[in-house]
Amino acid sequence: MSTAVHDLMDNETRIKPEALPEDRPAVLQLRGLRKKFGGHSVINGIDLDVREGEFFGLLGPNGAGKTTTISIVSGLLEPSEGSVDIFGDKMSRHNSKLKKKIAVVQQDLSIYPQLTCMENLLFFGGMYGLGGRKLKAKAMEALEIVGLSDRANKPRAGKLSGGQKRRLNIAAALMHDPKLLILDEPTVGVDPQSRNYIFETLQKLNRDGMTLIYTSHYMEEVEQLCGRVGIMDHGEIIECNPVPTLLDQHGQAVVRLKIQAADAARILEAEPELSDSVSLALDTEANLVTCVAPKLVQALNRINRLIGDYRIEPVNCEVLPPSLETVFLKLTGKSLRD
Numbered sequence: 001m002s003t004a005v006h007d008l009m010d011n012e013t014r015i016k017p018e019a020l021p022e023d024r025p026a027v028l029q030l031r032g033l034r035k036k037f038g039g040h041s042v043i044n045g046i047d048l049d050v051r052e053g054e055f056f057g058l059l060g061p062n063g064a065g066k067t068t069t070i071s072i073v074s075g076l077l078e079p080s081e082g083s084v085d086i087f088g089d090k091m092s093r094h095n096s097k098l099k100k101k102i103a104v105v106q107q108d109l110s111i112y113p114q115l116t117c118m119e120n121l122l123f124f125g126g127m128y129g130l131g132g133r134k135l136k137a138k139a140m141e142a143l144e145i146v147g148l149s150d151r152a153n154k155p156r157a158g159k160l161s162g163g164q165k166r167r168l169n170i171a172a173a174l175m176h177d178p179k180l181l182i183l184d185e186p187t188v189g190v191d192p193q194s195r196n197y198i199f200e201t202l203q204k205l206n207r208d209g210m211t212l213i214y215t216s217h218y219m220e221e222v223e224q225l226c227g228r229v230g231i232m233d234h235g236e237i238i239e240c241n242p243v244p245t246l247l248d249q250h251g252q253a254v255v256r257l258k259i260q261a262a263d264a265a266r267i268l269e270a271e272p273e274l275s276d277s278v279s280l281a282l283d284t285e286a287n288l289v290t291c292v293a294p295k296l297v298q299a300l301n302r303i304n305r306l307i308g309d310y311r312i313e314p315v316n317c318e319v320l321p322p323s324l325e326t327v328f329l330k331l332t333g334k335s336l337r338d
């Protein structure tokens with residue numbers, strides 16, 4: 001077996017973040033959540049429990065309804081129907097006491113570019129009633145957590161890199177010691193170094209006991225960080241489980257083999273049923289053979305047999321091991337990146 005195939009199989013067995021036992025108390029409970037904008041329904045009945053200490057991922061393509069859900073959870077929007085309970089208390093636009101227990105890192109940056117990092121954090125901490133030495137110490141601690149201590153007083157926030165601005169945005173959310181941290185696509189436009197820093201920061205906060213909800217349309221991020229994932233599409237959570245369960249129940253490997261037109265014609269003549277098969281499908285317009293199987297090794301073996309049987313000289317081959325991407329493909333019939 002080639003090294004590339006070994007690498008792919010390692011990928012299949014790599015260690016995933018663990019889901020928490022089900023007996024932890026629910027921090028967030030959504031019941032029958034619906035939202036309409038001018039008669040257009042964008043959230044279509046969401047029921048969800050997020051438990052204390054969870055790192056929960058909400059994964060879905062653009063427009064699935066993640067930001068709308070987060071905005072309702074954080075009390076920025078009222079639902080059209082249904083309820084949001086956080087720490088056993090009803091969330092609403094006017095529940096400022098409950099809002100102090102949570103923090104939301106929005107997709108849009110909320111920092112002031114003309115202020116330094118320290119000035120930004122002193123401002124946000126002040127808004128939550130902190131003052132004096134405690135405020136300064138908290139700001140230093142938040143900068144330390146996101147790795148920006150050496151940028152405390154210069155440059156101004158507007159001159160930081162995109163990733164550093166995102167990290168400062170997270171630091172601002174930590175100023176009032178939230179028990180629940182909600183992040184809406186916090187790595188959009190972030191360089192790889194800052195992205196890793198953000199990941200490490202969030203993993204540490206979670207290890208220290210904070211409950212996190214993380215939305216993304218990057219399945220690799222959710223797969224790497226989150227113990228349990230809700231897959232969203234068209235305003236619904238269509239599946240919600242720990243990542244290993246999702247992969248076990250819905251994971252599938254996909255191998256796409258591009259071949260010569262002449263080889264496609266030979267295969268079609270010998271096996272006409274392949275033109276409408278699902279597990280091994282031949283597309284004679286695209287000269288493409290697609291094999292779908294629960295395990296990567298099964299898909300590769302099937303494609304290898306075909307290559308051997310018909311003495312095919314492949315043009316190229318694309319291999320997708322089971323992942324949240326292929327789970328999404330199976331559940332919705334479309335790619336997450338469409």
Ligand SMILES: Nc1ncnc2c1ncn2[C@@H]1O[C@H](COP(=O)(O)OP(=O)(O)OP(=O)(O)O)[C@@H](O)[C@H]1O
Binds near residue numbers: 062217
């Ligand atoms: N204020 C609004 N008025 C009307 N329609 C809205 C409003 N906010 C969101 N929508 C619509 O609701 C749907 C869900 O949008 P939402 O931003 O929640 O999706 P998303 O999953 O967060 O997408 P993205 O990953 O692009 O942020 C979209 O069709 C969007 O156009």
